[in-house]
Amino acid sequence: MQEEDILPEENTEEVYERKTFTxxxxxxxxxxxxxLQARLENATRNKIQQAIDIGLLTVNGKPVKSNYKIKPGDNLVLLSLVNPEYSEIVPEKMPLDIVYEDDAVLVINKPHNMVVHPGVGNYSGTLLNGVAWHLKEHNPGITEDTLPRFGMVHRIDKNTTGLILLAKTPEAAVHLAKQFFNHTVDRKYLAVVWGDVQEDEGTINVNIARHQRFRKMFTTYPDGETGKTAITHYRVLERLNYVSVVECMLETGRTHQIRVHMKSIGHTLFNDWEYGGDKILKGTIYAKYKQFVENCFAICPRCALHAKTLGFEHPVTGQRMFFESALPEDMQQLIEKWRKYVRVKPLEEE
Structure with missing residues (x-):
């Protein structure tokens, strides 16, 4: 038996992993x-049967039943939840900015400073705490057993704003997870980055994995042997002397992918403290400029990144659906402040 192609890496944006067995x-x-029970750690037969019943397992590309008997040469593909450290999801009543909802899917516009799911240091107040409350209001019998992780199929960072997609049934979760694996979900982000991005558009195709020294951070590995494939397409929307406004389209979904990829080409995201963007990386040495940047940090006190566009195939109707989220006020004000600055200040040497 061979096990191969385990995607994605732990703690990536997607929350399902794909295990392939031959x-x-x-x-x-x-x-x-x-x-499968004999080969998967901590997997009970009941859990495996539940996964098979909702279509998480295919053999030679087709769904099978639990009583299917394996034979030499069979190719098994199993989708299973990645298991990050997080606690039980306790429903909490909170306001949710619901962009769209039907019987199968839920699209939410997430504010900044909100963690997506409970974990160490964030046991309450997360998006999933609110989603659990919302779902139970309409279906009191729903639990994490009937809808694993209350339908979460991907996540975005605590301080990234914008659109996040959830499933309302196990079958919808499987369908959406497969779309993420097959790179058919359209995800466009808008970011403000340090520096004048020279190319109007480009593609960054460099592996990403955890930083070897700083384990909460990620970094690129150009050798292609370490980490997982990560692909980001970018397009410059506006150049504002010492910063640029860029649109980034994800082809893969690694943790911190846009932040790490843009830093790797010399354009760290504005006010991204984890990756050094909360310091003046481009500009002049003058005190007035330093004060201007400090004021910009105060206006947008977070990494300047917004999940703007989300497109996917509806898991029931098959219809292609697209949603857009307006740029949040802090990023709007940040960009406008830079526009005013460049109108009165010519570009100066650093």
């Missing part, structure tokens, strides 16, 4: 649920 020659026929 049955070796000489393997005895055996029920697929029992076979």
């Amino acid at each position: 049955i070796d020659k000489g393997e005895e026929p055996k029920r697929v649920d029992k076979w």
